[in-house]
Amino acid sequence: MPELPEVETTRRGIEPFAQGQTIEHVIIRQAKLRWPVDKALNKKLNGQKITGITRRAKYLLLQTHVGDLMIHLGMSGSLRIVGKREAKEPVQKHDHVDICLSNGKIIRFNDPRRFGSIILNKQADKHSLLEKLGPEPLTEEFNADYLHAKAKSRKVAIKSFIMNNHIVVGVGNIYAQEALFLSGINPNRTACKVSKVRVEKLVSNIKQVLADAIKAGGTTLKDFSGADGKPGYFQQTLNVYGRSGEPCLNCCFELKQAIIGQRTTVYCSNCQR
DNA sequence: ATCGGGACCTGCTTGC
DNA sequence: TGCAAGCAGGTCCCGA
Numbered sequence: 141m142p143e144l145p146e147v148e149t150t151r152r153g154i155e156p157f158a159q160g161q162t163i164e165h166v167i168i169r170q171a172k173l174r175w176p177v178d179k180a181l182n183k184k185l186n187g188q189k190i191t192g193i194t195r196r197a198k199y200l201l202l203q204t205h206v207g208d209l210m211i212h213l214g215m216s217g218s219l220r221i222v223g224k225r226e227a228k229e230p231v232q233k234h235d236h237v238d239i240c241l242s243n244g245k246i247i248r249f250n251d252p253r254r255f256g257s258i259i260l261n262k263q264a265d266k267h268s269l270l271e272k273l274g275p276e277p278l279t280e281e282f283n284a285d286y287l288h289a290k291a292k293s294r295k296v297a298i299k300s301f302i303m304n305n306h307i308v309v310g311v312g313n314i315y316a317q318e319a320l321f322l323s324g325i326n327p328n329r330t331a332c333k334v335s336k337v338r339v340e341k342l343v344s345n346i347k348q349v350l351a352d353a354i355k356a357g358g359t360t361l362k363d364f365s366g367a368d369g370k371p372g373y374f375q376q377t378l379n380v381y382g383r384s385g386e387p388c389l390n391c392c393f394e395l396k397q398a399i400i401g402q403r404t405t406v407y408c409s410n411c412q413r
Numbered sequence: 414a415t416c417g418g419g420a421c422c423t424g425c426t427t428g429c
Numbered sequence: 430t431g432c433a434a435g436c437a438g439g440t441c442c443c444g445a
Contacts, residue, residue, distance in 0.1 A: 143438055174421070174440085198439075215439050216423075234423085253422045255439060269441085296416070305440075312438060373438080381438095402418070404436080 142213040144277070144310030144350055147198045149357030150219050153364035154247055155193045157221045158202065161241040162189050170236040174214060174257040177237065184260060185209070190241075197273050197309035201264045202239075208264035209239075214255030221364065222246040274308045277346055282308050284340040291331040291339065298334055299327035300401040302346065311346060313403050314373065314381045315353065319345040321380045326412040327405050328398065352376060380406040 166182040178184070188204040195201065200219070202209040211219070222229045222238075223245055237249040237258055249258065261267040275281040290307055291298075299320060302311050311319070320327045322345040325338055334342070356376045373381075379389055384397035388408040398405050 146438075172422095212439085214422090215437070251422095252424065253437090253439095255422065294415080300416090303439095314438060403439095 142198050142215070142217065143312035143314055143353070144198055145315075145353035145357050147200060147213060147310075148195055148354050149361065150213070151193055151195045151200050152358065153361050154200075154219055154221060157243070157245045158190050158193055158241060158247060160190065161243050161245070162187060163204070163239060164242055165238075165240040167238040167240070168236070169231070169238075170234075170254070173236065173251065173254050174212070175259060177258050178260055181258070181260060185239075196264060196270055197276070197305060198312075199264065199270065207260050207262045210257070210259045210261060210264050210267065210270070211249065212257045214251055214253060214257070216253040217249065217251035217256035220248050220250070222248050272306060274304075274306050277308050277310050277350055282343065282347075284336065284343045287343055288336050288339045291334065294331040296331055297327060297400050298325060298329045298331045298342075299405060301331035302342070303401065303403075308346075310350065313405075314378070315346070315349050317381050317406055318349050318379055321407060321412060322349065324412055326409070327400055327407050329413075380408065382406070 163185045164187075166185050168177050168179070168181060171177040171179065184206055185204065188206055190202050190204060192203040193200065194203065198212060200211040202211065213219070232250065234252045235248055235250045236254070239247040241247070249256070259267070264270055275286070287308070291301060294301055299316050301307060302319070303313070303316050317327065319342060323338060323341040325334060325342060353376050380395055383395050384406045386395055387393065388395055388411060391408065391410050393408055393410040395406050396409050398407070
C-alpha cells in the first residue's frame, strides 16, 4: 500500500492509539523482511514509552528513549490496530510483527511480499538509509529552483528522476505518473531538458497530488481500527495510472503505456510532450 | 557521478 | 479446470 499518502494516513491512524503508550511486548513471527528484524527487539523496547510517531520519506518512526523504530511498508505492507479486548482478531497470514501496548492495543504489521522493514536505530535521521535522502515533497525546501538545479546534467527520464529518493522522497509510481500528466510532461523526457517553467509546474503538481491524496486518505481514518484499515486510491481520481488504452480525460486520445525504470508508465502522447 | 538492471517476496489476474 | 506467465503501490546494491 505504500505511496507517501498511504504512509502518512497510516501514521495519523495509529497515532491516537500509540502516542504516549508504553511498549509491553514485541512479538516477531517472521524476521525475514527486507532486512532481518533484530531478534532482541523485544528486549530492547520492552517498557519503552512511545514519545512520538513521525514520518520521514516512507518510513514511519516510533520514537522512544532508546531509539527510533523505523517501519517501512515496502510494496505490500500495512499496519493495523488490533484491540485485545474487543472482537478477537486472530493472527492472519503474513502478520509478521506485533507491538503490544500498555492500553491493550496492538500495532500489527502485515506484509505479504516482505519488502518492508522494521529497524531500531538510535537516531533515525542518522541511519544510512535515511541520512542521504532528498527533501520532503511537501516542504518549502522542495521547490522549483532546487529541482531545476538538480536536474541539470541529469540524463535519466524525468519520471525516474522524480522517483529517485536522493532527489526528492515520497514520489512513487502512481503519483509520479499523475503529476507528470497534470504538468503536460512526457515521462520519458530527459530530466535536464525540462524547462524551468515546466519544472515549476511539476513541483506544484507533485505537492498538489500528494496533498490531495493525504486529504482523501484522511476520510478513511475513522475506520482505521477496523479489520483492514486500507485507504484506497479509488478515493482519488486517477487520470492515467492503470488506464492504459483508455481515453485521455483531457483530449480523448488513447493513453499509451511504456516501461520506464522497470516500472509501468501510462501517459498521453498528445498532452504530454 | 550516473545509469540500468537484477534482486528481494507473495498473490492475484490473465491466457493458453 | 489447471497451470504457467505476467504483473503489482519500493528501493537497495552492483557492475559498467
